[in-house]
Amino acid sequence: MTELAGLEIRQLRVSFDGFTAVDGVDLDVHPGDLRFLIGPNGAGKTTLVDAVTGLVRAEGSVLFGGDELLGRSVHRIARSGIGRTFQTATVFEELTVLQNLDIAAGAGRGMWTMLRRRRTVPESVARTLETVGLTELADSPAGTLAHGQKQWLEIGMLLVQDVRLLLLDEPVAGMSHDERQATGELLQRISEERTVVVIEHDMDFMRSFARSVSVLHAGKVLSEGTVAEVQADPQVQEVYLGHTAAEATADVTVQEA
Amino acid sequence: MNLLKGRSARAAAGFAGAAALLFAVAPLLLSDFRLGLLAKYLCTAMVAVGICLAWGRGGLLTLGQGVFFGLGGYAMAMHLKIADAGPGNLPDFMQLYGTATELPWWWQPFANPLFALAATVLLPMAVAAILGSFIFRRRVKGAYFAILSQALAAAFAIWLIGQQATTGGTNGLTDIQGFFGYALDDPVNQRMVYFVIAAALLLLIALARQLVHSRYGELLVAVRDSEERVRFLGYNPANVKLVAYVVAAGMAGLAGALFVPAVGIISPAMIGIVPSIEFVIGAAVGGRASLVGAVLGAVGVAWAKTALSEEFPAAWTYFQGLLFIVALAFLPGGLASLVGLVRRRMASQATDSEETKPVVPVGEAA
Numbered sequence: 001m002t003e004l005a006g007l008e009i010r011q012l013r014v015s016f017d018g019f020t021a022v023d024g025v026d027l028d029v030h031p032g033d034l035r036f037l038i039g040p041n042g043a044g045k046t047t048l049v050d051a052v053t054g055l056v057r058a059e060g061s062v063l064f065g066g067d068e069l070l071g072r073s074v075h076r077i078a079r080s081g082i083g084r085t086f087q088t089a090t091v092f093e094e095l096t097v098l099q100n101l102d103i104a105a106g107a108g109r110g111m112w113t114m115l116r117r118r119r120t121v122p123e124s125v126a127r128t129l130e131t132v133g134l135t136e137l138a139d140s141p142a143g144t145l146a147h148g149q150k151q152w153l154e155i156g157m158l159l160v161q162d163v164r165l166l167l168l169d170e171p172v173a174g175m176s177h178d179e180r181q182a183t184g185e186l187l188q189r190i191s192e193e194r195t196v197v198v199i200e201h202d203m204d205f206m207r208s209f210a211r212s213v214s215v216l217h218a219g220k221v222l223s224e225g226t227v228a229e230v231q232a233d234p235q236v237q238e239v240y241l242g243h244t245a246a247e248a249t250a251d252v253t254v255q256e257a
Numbered sequence: 258m259n260l261l262k263g264r265s266a267r268a269a270a271g272f273a274g275a276a277a278l279l280f281a282v283a284p285l286l287l288s289d290f291r292l293g294l295l296a297k298y299l300c301t302a303m304v305a306v307g308i309c310l311a312w313g314r315g316g317l318l319t320l321g322q323g324v325f326f327g328l329g330g331y332a333m334a335m336h337l338k339i340a341d342a343g344p345g346n347l348p349d350f351m352q353l354y355g356t357a358t359e360l361p362w363w364w365q366p367f368a369n370p371l372f373a374l375a376a377t378v379l380l381p382m383a384v385a386a387i388l389g390s391f392i393f394r395r396r397v398k399g400a401y402f403a404i405l406s407q408a409l410a411a412a413f414a415i416w417l418i419g420q421q422a423t424t425g426g427t428n429g430l431t432d433i434q435g436f437f438g439y440a441l442d443d444p445v446n447q448r449m450v451y452f453v454i455a456a457a458l459l460l461l462i463a464l465a466r467q468l469v470h471s472r473y474g475e476l477l478v479a480v481r482d483s484e485e486r487v488r489f490l491g492y493n494p495a496n497v498k499l500v501a502y503v504v505a506a507g508m509a510g511l512a513g514a515l516f517v518p519a520v521g522i523i524s525p526a527m528i529g530i531v532p533s534i535e536f537v538i539g540a541a542v543g544g545r546a547s548l549v550g551a552v553l554g555a556v557g558v559a560w561a562k563t564a565l566s567e568e569f570p571a572a573w574t575y576f577q578g579l580l581f582i583v584a585l586a587f588l589p590g591g592l593a594s595l596v597g598l599v600r601r602r603m604a605s606q607a608t609d610s611e612e613t614k615p616v617v618p619v620g621e622a623a
Contacts, residue, residue, distance in 0.1 A: 053489065078491035090486045092479040099475050106472060107491030114473040161490055 004031035005065030005081065005164045006195060007052070012060040014044070014051050021047040022058070023219035029165075034191040036206045037199045039216035040239065045199045046087070048216070049167045053077055053084050064165065079107060083163035087170050089150035093143030097134050097153055100142050101125045104157035124160050132156040132186065148179040155186065165195045172205055184209040268466065271549070272459065279455040289444045296451040296519040298559040299458050303512035305540040305555035306461045306548065307505030312537070313545035314469060315501040316481035318399075321406030322509045322536045324413045325381035327528030329510030331417075332380055333517045334430035335364055336373030341434045349432070350425045361423050370437060374514075381510030382503050389502040393495035398484075407530055414529035429524025436518040450518045457515060458552070461508050465548055468504065477501055509536075535562075538577060542584045544593025554591060 009027040013020065022044040029035045037045045051058035054074040062069040069077050092100050102118055105125055121129075121138075129135040132152040137145065142153060151171050158166050171187075172180045180202070187196055188209060200206050206213065206227065213230045215223040223233040230236055283295060304322050311317045338348040339360070347360065360368070367373045388409070397405060417424045425431065439446040468474050476497055480487050484494045517523050526532070535558070543554015558580070566573040584591060 073493075074488045075491050075493045078489050084489055090483050092482050092486070094478060094482060095475060100479075102472070103476055103479050103487075104490050106476075109472065114476070115468070115471050117470055118472055118475075157490065 003164075004193075004195060006031040006033070007165060007197070008061075008063040009048075009052070010061040010063075012048065012051060012058055012062065014047050014056055014058045016056075020219055022051060024060075025216070025219070025221055027214060027221060027224075029195060029197055031195055032191060032193075033195055033197075034187060034209065034211040035195075035197045036210040036213045037197060037216060038201070038203075038206060038213060039222070042218075043216040044219040045216050046169055049084060049169060049197075049199065052167065053082060075107075078161075078163075081162070081164035082167065083158035083161050083165070084167040085151070085154045085158070085169055085171060087173065089147070089154050091142040091145070091150050091153050091157070093141065095142060096139050097129070097142055097145070098125065098138040100153060101128060101156055101160050105160035105162075107161065122160075124162070128156045128159045131159060131189075133182075148175045148183075151175070151183065152186070155183075155190070159190070163194065166190065166197065168196065168198045170199055170201065172200070172202055180205055272463070275462075276459060279459070280452065284448065284451070289447060292451055293447055293519065294560075294563060295556075296447075296454045297516065298556045299451075299454045300512045300516040300519060301536065301539060301559045302552045302555040303454075303458050303461050303515070304509045304536045305543070305551040306458070306465050307508035308537060308540040309545055309548050309551035310465050310468060310477075310508075311501045311505035312540065313547070313551065314474060314481065315477045315498055316398075317498060317502060317505075318403040318537070319406055319502070319505060320403045320537060321408075321410035321533050322505070323410040323528035323530070323533035324406075325385060325506040325509035326513035326516070326532075326536070327413060327417070327523070327525075328381040328384060328513065329377040330513030330517050330523035330528065331424070331430065332367065332373055332376040332510075333514035334433060334523045335367040336370060337433045337436065337517065338430050339364065339368045340370075340437075348430075350428070350430075351422065354422050354426075357422065364423070377514035378507045378510050381506040381513075385503045385506030386499065389499045390495070393498050393502075396495075407533065410528065410533040411530050414525040417525045417528075425524070427525060429522055429527070430517075431522045431524070433517060433521045441518060441521060447519075450515070454515045454519060457511060461511070462548055462552065465504075465508075469548065473497075473500065534581075535559075535577070538581045538584075540591075542580055542591055544591025546590060547593035550591050550593025550596075554593075 007027070007029040009025055012022055012025040012027075014022040025044070025048060027048075037048070039045055047056065050056045052062050052064075052069060054069070054072055054077040058070055060070070064080065064082060067080060069080070069082075072080075092103070095103070098121065102122065102125055105122055106114075126135075129138055132155060134145075134149065134153060134156065137149065142150065145153060155166070155168070155171065168187075172183050175183065184205060187198065190196055191211070198210075210227050213223075213225065213227055214221055215230055215233075215236050217239050222239065223230050223236045225233075279299075284292060287295060304326055308319055308322060311319050342348045347357070351357065351360075367376065392402065392405065417429075418427050420426065434441060436446065436450060439449065441447065441450070476487070476492065477500075480492075480494045480497045487494050487497070513523070513528070516527075536555070539555030539558040540551040541554070542558055543552065544550025558577070562573060562577070565576060588594060590597070
């Protein structure tokens with residue numbers, strides 16, 4: 001395992017045609033953190049991840065393990081040890097689970113290896129199949145997996161890619177309660193060896209598994225700290241947790257009734 | 258790993274069967290004239306092998322393979338014309354149309370047979386590498402890529418037509434007599450050319466099959482289906498696509514080179530927009546993602562073209578257009594996907610009745 005690395009974002013700014021989606025964000029994610037990014041729709045969470053991974057142009061500075069990322073191309077940023085998932089699971093549907101993982105593991109392979117067949121299952125792939133619980137389904141086409149399994153496959157692809165930082169965009173959206181629980185525990189295990197950043201709307205999930213939380217609002221960091229600290233912040237209550245908390249209470253009342 | 262073994266055993270049997278058909282059955286059954294036509298169809302099939310790789314596996318709709326077919330064809334024809342003319346003489350058409358008294362400088366290296374042979378494959382590959390690196394790095398894809406490659410085919414044909422004195426213009430390079438010392442009007446030598454073509458086709462299929470089943474082949478499918486995702490895994494998709502494009506160009510070049518001794522002519526009409534589309538139609542009808550499908554489709558459509566245009570010269574063009582549209586709209590996997598469908602149905606029936614372990618459908622036949 002490579003050593004842990006953290007993320008240092010300074011004055012990050014992303015604008016599209018005059019609209020500023022990310023407006024001077026400062027964010028520190030410590031090595032080995034399990035950080036949740038929350039905030040209302042349009043707060044700039046996904047755009048922030050897009051900027052870090054090179055998908056959109058940004059101003060400011062993003063240091064990862066001390067190296068500047070801004071200005072590098074997407075695949076070079078990926079090779080420096082950063083992996084991400086998307087809101088909708090994107091796996092290679094026509095390829096098997098094993099093939100998906102094998103491709104994710106292979107960005108550094110030489111030409112000679114590429115031009116030959118895969119005769120055995122690489123050790124890291126076998127280990128990851130166990131970790132994400134897909135060993136049984138290794139030879140099934142990824143397109144036939146259930147929604148939750150696809151998300152796990154995506155996380156597995158980041159693990160075999162051996163990234164040091166995982167950026168996950170709503171990994172538990174659409175999952176059942178049990179699947180959420182399993183995913184949360186998986187993320188906690190992963191964050192012992194890697195740094196994990198999760199964008200999430202699900203407050204219960206966040207409360208159960210976050211080690212630290214950043215709240216984004218209108219392209220800026222509104223609040224930062226532990227779950228308790230953030231929840232106690234009156235600004236956060238006003239723009240975000242306020243009405244969500246009310247909704248959550250309403251939910252509980254309905255369930256209890 | 259039984260699946261893998263079964264698959265290679267099936268492929269080996271397929272190759273043996275194809276070799277028996279091409280080398281024993283066809284020469285026995287077909288007249289010299291029909292065998293000559295088959296040689297021509299097999300050249301189309303060689304282009305289709307490349308299209309299967311680039312389009313079927315890589316998602317690159319190469320509507321301009323005529324360019325590479327033409328580069329290979331002209332490279333071969335230039336050498337054969339120089340050889341026909343004999344040392345010190347100019348090829349016949351240059352004496353007719355040209356004012357030059359000696360071979361143009363860019364013709365001269367083709368006097369060397371080794372240079373010309375290497376150029377038939379390497380020249381198209383080099384051109385594809387240069388074009389492709391610009392195209393793919395600029396992230397030109399989808400319909401834009403198809404239109405661009407088609408425009409290249411048109412431009413190349415128009416350029417050739419404009420160079421009457423050095424390329425033979427619209428007529429092309431015609432009336433080729435010999436092939437490395439063998440007279441092409443001799444039926445025995447024509448038969449030899451057919452065997453060379455058949456062997457080359459089998460070789461290309463074997464090469465493509467190796468690529469399709471390699472790790473690179475898996476990555477190519479991944480790029481086709483989700484280029485962005487591949488980029489986030491740390492690969493540069495431009496390079497992945499470039500390899501398929503360059504290999505397909507080399508295959509088209511070899512096909513063009515062998516087409517010349519089989520037919521005795523290469524001209525702009527054989528490499529422009531219409532022939533470029535025809536190359537794709539064969540692969541589309543047979544099944545672009547399946548090597549066997551693409552090859553059989555290419556041979557079948559080329560055969561149908563001869564057969565139908567002998568009977569109904571005017572109707573063929575419409576029929577061909579219809580075939581292309583029907584194949585793309587209703588059977589995007591081509592006829593090969595029907596085979597897969599039947600196999601899967603049989604497999605599921607078998608499991609229903611016997612409750613055995615489900616058979617994993619093999620994605621493609623090859």
